[in-house]
Amino acid sequence: MLHLPNLLGQMNFPVAPEQASNFAGEHDLIFYTLVILTIVFTALVGLAMVALAVRFRQGSKVDRSNPKHEHLGLEIGWSLPPLLLGLAVFFLGARLFIKERIPPKDAMEVFVIGKQWMWHMQHANGIRENNTLHLPVGIPVKVTLISQDVLHAFYIPEFRVQYHVVPGRYGHVWFTPTKVGRYHLFCAMYCGTQHSEMGGTVIVQEPAEFARWVQNGGDELAPMTAPQMGEQVWNRYGCGNCHVQSDTERAPTLVGIAGTARKFTDGTSAVADMAYLRESILRPWDRLTVGYRDTMPAYQGQISEEDVVNLVAYMRTMSPEKGALVAAPQGGGRPEGAKPVKERVAAVGALASEKYMDNAPPRKRNLAVGAISAQDGQGYRK
Amino acid sequence: MSSIAAPTSLPGEEPIEQKNYLNVKTTLSSWLLTGDHKRIAVLYLFSIFFFFILGSIAAGLVRYELTSPTGRIMESETYNKVFSAHGIIMIFFFLIPSIPATFGNFFLPIMVGARDLAFPRLNLASWYVYVVAGILMLTSLCLGGVDTGWTFYPPYSSMYANSQVTLTILAAFLAGFSSIMTGMNFIVTVHKMRAPGMTWFRLPLFVWAHYATAIIMILGTPVVAITLSLVLVERVLRIGIFSPELGGDPVLFQHLFWFYSHPAVYIMVLPGMGVVSELIANFSRKRIFGYEFVAFSSLAIAALGFVVWGHHMFISTQSMYQGIFFSLLSFLVAVPSAIKVFNWTATMYKGHVVLAAPMLYALGFIGLFTIGGLTGLFLSSMGTNIHLTNTYFVVAHFHYVMVGGAMMAFLGGLHYWWPKMFGRMYADNWAQVTALLSFVGFNLTFMPQFIIGWMGMPRRYHYYYFAPEFQAYHIASSLGASVLAVSLILPVFYLGHSLKYGPKAPPNPWGAHGLEWQTDSPPITSNFESIPIVTDEVYDFPEERTEPDTHLAAAATGNGKAKKGGS
Numbered sequence: 001m002l003h004l005p006n007l008l009g010q011m012n013f014p015v016a017p018e019q020a021s022n023f024a025g026e027h028d029l030i031f032y033t034l035v036i037l038t039i040v041f042t043a044l045v046g047l048a049m050v051a052l053a054v055r056f057r058q059g060s061k062v063d064r065s066n067p068k069h070e071h072l073g074l075e076i077g078w079s080l081p082p083l084l085l086g087l088a089v090f091f092l093g094a095r096l097f098i099k100e101r102i103p104p105k106d107a108m109e110v111f112v113i114g115k116q117w118m119w120h121m122q123h124a125n126g127i128r129e130n131n132t133l134h135l136p137v138g139i140p141v142k143v144t145l146i147s148q149d150v151l152h153a154f155y156i157p158e159f160r161v162q163y164h165v166v167p168g169r170y171g172h173v174w175f176t177p178t179k180v181g182r183y184h185l186f187c188a189m190y191c192g193t194q195h196s197e198m199g200g201t202v203i204v205q206e207p208a209e210f211a212r213w214v215q216n217g218g219d220e221l222a223p224m225t226a227p228q229m230g231e232q233v234w235n236r237y238g239c240g241n242c243h244v245q246s247d248t249e250r251a252p253t254l255v256g257i258a259g260t261a262r263k264f265t266d267g268t269s270a271v272a273d274m275a276y277l278r279e280s281i282l283r284p285w286d287r288l289t290v291g292y293r294d295t296m297p298a299y300q301g302q303i304s305e306e307d308v309v310n311l312v313a314y315m316r317t318m319s320p321e322k323g324a325l326v327a328a329p330q331g332g333g334r335p336e337g338a339k340p341v342k343e344r345v346a347a348v349g350a351l352a353s354e355k356y357m358d359n360a361p362p363r364k365r366n367l368a369v370g371a372i373s374a375q376d377g378q379g380y381r382k
Numbered sequence: 383m384s385s386i387a388a389p390t391s392l393p394g395e396e397p398i399e400q401k402n403y404l405n406v407k408t409t410l411s412s413w414l415l416t417g418d419h420k421r422i423a424v425l426y427l428f429s430i431f432f433f434f435i436l437g438s439i440a441a442g443l444v445r446y447e448l449t450s451p452t453g454r455i456m457e458s459e460t461y462n463k464v465f466s467a468h469g470i471i472m473i474f475f476f477l478i479p480s481i482p483a484t485f486g487n488f489f490l491p492i493m494v495g496a497r498d499l500a501f502p503r504l505n506l507a508s509w510y511v512y513v514v515a516g517i518l519m520l521t522s523l524c525l526g527g528v529d530t531g532w533t534f535y536p537p538y539s540s541m542y543a544n545s546q547v548t549l550t551i552l553a554a555f556l557a558g559f560s561s562i563m564t565g566m567n568f569i570v571t572v573h574k575m576r577a578p579g580m581t582w583f584r585l586p587l588f589v590w591a592h593y594a595t596a597i598i599m600i601l602g603t604p605v606v607a608i609t610l611s612l613v614l615v616e617r618v619l620r621i622g623i624f625s626p627e628l629g630g631d632p633v634l635f636q637h638l639f640w641f642y643s644h645p646a647v648y649i650m651v652l653p654g655m656g657v658v659s660e661l662i663a664n665f666s667r668k669r670i671f672g673y674e675f676v677a678f679s680s681l682a683i684a685a686l687g688f689v690v691w692g693h694h695m696f697i698s699t700q701s702m703y704q705g706i707f708f709s710l711l712s713f714l715v716a717v718p719s720a721i722k723v724f725n726w727t728a729t730m731y732k733g734h735v736v737l738a739a740p741m742l743y744a745l746g747f748i749g750l751f752t753i754g755g756l757t758g759l760f761l762s763s764m765g766t767n768i769h770l771t772n773t774y775f776v777v778a779h780f781h782y783v784m785v786g787g788a789m790m791a792f793l794g795g796l797h798y799w800w801p802k803m804f805g806r807m808y809a810d811n812w813a814q815v816t817a818l819l820s821f822v823g824f825n826l827t828f829m830p831q832f833i834i835g836w837m838g839m840p841r842r843y844h845y846y847y848f849a850p851e852f853q854a855y856h857i858a859s860s861l862g863a864s865v866l867a868v869s870l871i872l873p874v875f876y877l878g879h880s881l882k883y884g885p886k887a888p889p890n891p892w893g894a895h896g897l898e899w900q901t902d903s904p905p906i907t908s909n910f911e912s913i914p915i916v917t918d919e920v921y922d923f924p925e926e927r928t929e930p931d932t933h934l935a936a937a938a939t940g941n942g943k944a945k946k947g948g949s
Contacts, residue, residue: 014851017837031766031836038756045723045752049745052730053737058667067732069669074728075721082720086713089763094706096765101702116542150538151632153697153772157838160769164698166633167537168626171699184849188772188840190531192538193459196843 020183020204021159022140022176023100028160030092037085100161103174107142110135114145114152114165116191117198127218131200133185134218135177136210142174153189156202162188177204230314233307242296251296252289258316263290277312402805402904417502418907423488424803425509426479433475433516440468442867445827445860451847461844462529463545469532470550474557475516477788478646481653482564482599483512485795486592488803490568492898493586495577495916497908500570508563515556522549531842533643536624536635540616547617551610558603561649565599568592577897579916583677586896586920587663587670590677591656594684598645598652601688606642609635633698640691648687651751651783652680654791655722658744661794662726664894665741666733669921672725679718686715696767705764712762719755723748738892739813743794746821750786754779757832775835778828786824793820793873800877801887805904808880812872820869826862830855896920 019025055062110133111122121129135141145154145165152165154173158181163173165187187198205213234240242251258277263269264287270276279286281303284296303311403420406412413421443464447454456464491499499505522528528550530539539547572585572593612623613635622628624635663670670676692700692708726748735741757779760766770776797817801807834855839846846852890899897916901909 014837015833027765027769030763031760031769034756034760034763034766037759038753041756042749042752045727046749048727049730049748052727052733053735053745056666056730056733056735058734058736064732064734067668068671068728070672070674075672075675075725078724079717079721083714083717086716086759087710089759090710090713093763093765093767094709097696097705097709097768098702100765100768150542151535153840155772155838155840157769157773162697162768162771166699168631169633169699184838186838186840190462190533190535190538190842192542193462193529195462196458196840196845199848 017160018158018179018181018183019160020177020179020181021156021161022178023096024158024160024178026096026099030089030096033092034089037089041082100173100175103142103172104140107140107174108136110141110143112143112145112154112165113148114154114187114191114198115148116150117187117194119154119185119187119198119200123214123218125214127214129218131185133200133202134210134213135202135204136207137177137180137204138207140174140176142172145171145173150191151189152187152191152198155186155188156183157186158183159202164189177202180204180206226310226313227317228314230307230310230312233303233311234314237299237303239311247291252292254315255318257318262287264288265290265292274312277315278308281308281311400902401906402902403907404804404904406907415506417498417506419487419491419499419502419505420803420905420907420909422505422509423484423486426483426487426512429509429513429516430476430480430484433471437468437471437476438867438870440464440471442863444468445863447844448846448856449853449860451850451853452845456844458844459529462531462842463527465842466528466531467523470528470554471519472784473532473646473650474554475512475519477650477784478557478561479512479564480650480788480792481657481795482561482568482592482595482649483508485588485657485799486568486595486653487564489799489898490589490592491571491575492901492905492909493589493896493920494572494575495580495897495910495914496571496575497910497913499567500575501567504563505567508560508567511556511563512560515553515560518549518553518556522546522553525549533639534610534613535639536613536616536630536632537627540613540623541625541627548614551614555607555610558607561599562603565596565603568596569600572596577914577916581916583673584916584919585677586656587659587673587676587680588653588656591652591659591680594680595649595652595656597681598649598684598687602642602645602649605638606646609638609642612638633695633700636695636698637691640694641688644691644694645684645687647780647783648683650788652683654747654788655680657791657795657798658726658747659722660896661740661744661798662729662748663921664798664892664896664923665736665738665744666730667736667893667923668729668733669919669923670725671728671731672721673921675721676725679721682718683715686711686718690715690762693762693767694771696764697771709762709764709767713759716755716759716762719751723752723755736892737814738797739810739817740794740798740892742814742817743790743797743820746817746824747787747790747794749821750782750790750824754782754786757782769838770835772840773835774831774839774841777841778831778835781828781831786828790820790824793817796873796877798892799898800880801891802898802903802905804881805887806880806884807887807891808884809876812876816869816872816876819872820866823862823865823867823869827859827866828862830858830862893924895923 016028019028056064109124111124112133113120113122119131119133121133123129143154145163146169147165147167149167151167153162154165155162156175159175159177161173161175163171165171181204183202183204185200185202187195191198239254242248243254244251245255246253257272260272261269262272262276266287268287270287276287282300283298285294285298288294403418404424413425416422416425443456444461447456447461447464453461487499487505491497523546525546527545528543528547529545530543530547530550534547534551534554539551572589576585615621616623616625616628616630620628622630624630624632626632659670659676690708690712692704693712696705696709726744757775760770761776761779794817797808797813834852835841837852839849839852846856887903889901889903891903892899897914897920898905900914
């Protein structure tokens, strides 16, 4: 299929998006047809204007006898080509659109929830992702879309696929990824302050690689820091169901708990160090904080030591920001030089442009990450 | 508004100079309480110029900010407010009133041979409503501005936006009423106040275009007024109309909004087409080719413009079958637009083409409008719309129509009628260079935006650090915008200079034939000494005849030659 980047791609100065879905070829055929029509008509009109303006400029000695002021045949003659060409393009466009609206019955299903300012993906097999979408190559995918707040638009330019994400009603798109790679996911409908950062990455893998990814429970392929793994544990066990941003009747908040002094119902007190945090996960009733009852289940024997280590590491990064449980982007508790906890998954840029890592993020980037995480945390609590 | 300073500063040294509409009275109240359509047009001219400057500054900030993928001087919230201000000001306070409220107000009555519009006080009221709307808009900007974009899509605008939505919507609502008043005045004037002998088919095409525009104004604007007030009802009273949280439907808003806002595109461009028809005919010294086709294509565009709104919503969860009809109808609008372009071009054949500045603007209009119109086909084709909608491709497309079309026509009209409005000639060579510069600058600005849109850059994006391949195009676009800015600043100097130092304009400096060129420059308050009796065609140029020009003298002898004999 006609594709310009192959001609100009070597210059690293792209002039067209990659073709990475079953619709891209047909779409681009209509697009380039229209480009040619546009160039031809504009050139015709432009050249005619210049030629006439020069030839019939005032004072030029040319034949001006019998000027015409109307000509029915000419009017019909120059109305018909635009009409017929227009109808042809209408037909091609409508045909492609209809194709894109009717998903095949055996399509793999993915549910996507848009909210200010993140994408939450839910695979049919239960795997959840934020701002990334893993897909196998060559298998038709049906994405069902809904928004939790304002209008968004789910847009993957390389797939030539876009649909509005509307609160209160489901929309859907379908496509078959045809090429392994990483592609942009954009929110294309203005949705408020961080609209431009509501994006992510679509990762298309070989089916075997995708199967491996599913088997690993959808873990990220890149190695994660302890707090990042801890956050997954936090979500898996639903800790955020009770431990929210401030103390409640049910449970104390864990925001900023690390290193604070705790008073217990037995009259003793201690500093909440790693050992105490571990103990409270495994045997919470041993030392209950003043004001709380033994509501929390004991996780002794339920949770691996590995998970506990990560969970504690995650707790130590929690800081009170935006009134929610947030892994503090600048906070301590993570190794020197490691990326902010949420950056890899939550922020658009990190994954979307690994090859462009030199590009400095905007000044307020960390704030943005925090805000996305805040939304994130609320999402998990629900 | 201090906008009346310039006209009153016109010198009136010559003792026996005839009083014209500018110097007949010079007090402030004579301007603020005037019923003269020409003075109201001048009031409008300076008011929209003020808002044009504001909107342009916002555009400049946006272009500067986008030269870096991580922004330069703003936070995202500020950026969103700046592009919203650009859109709202340019559309509601510049483009919609631009040509109708200035040149339409000034020349439509003169062109039909009337002493004023049908309802002079309504005309003045429309300016006051516009000014109040403008003050509301400025107030909302001073209180922090609005961040919804000019489209005010709920539920963001009604439930989530934390900015001056209420004030801004009130401003847009009021501005709409000013255009309804203007539209009513135009329709009644064209129907009831044509001079004897001014048949429908002797009307200048400028008048036809304004007639079509006026129909859209009075049929469409009330719908957007109602729609925007419903957003306010939801925002202020929490009555659910558009937000699903309250039981409403956000897609309903889009239907109502585009029912007006698509025809509003034609409110912006049809008057421009009217101006260009005048310019092409007058600077080719030739009757416009296919007069009836050009005239009726205006009405066809106005009519079809009302049934294509759904092409903004192909992927909005609107029914696919609905989309197919909207797509088909949208392709049909291309035909009357193409008819106009071809007829304008054919008019130059066997004419006497004079490439004065207004003509250069008109030719620029045709070129840019052709590109703008053809790229519209990419968006009315449903298959390509999926990929291109909400991207910079749309931004480039509508700027080609709005800026390349409406603004080029506005500048062409301004240069064409400047001698008539203010009685002074400007330096045409400066104006010619400026016209060429604006054409080059415009294409440099918006051509790169087609490419990044096609590559998938969504519109209204502040950051694009995750897709830095767009940066080269953004820089090119911003450089083009600088060239465009220069071409917009230059006229302020040479036109301003002409007010004081320009040579006095004769009544008919361009050798044109319309009724507005039969009066003095500037015209007297009542436009004509006596109401003209029209006996020939508006585009009946002396160059096309063997007999001497008859003008109005022919009327006295009843010797109208009526080459085409009207309708």
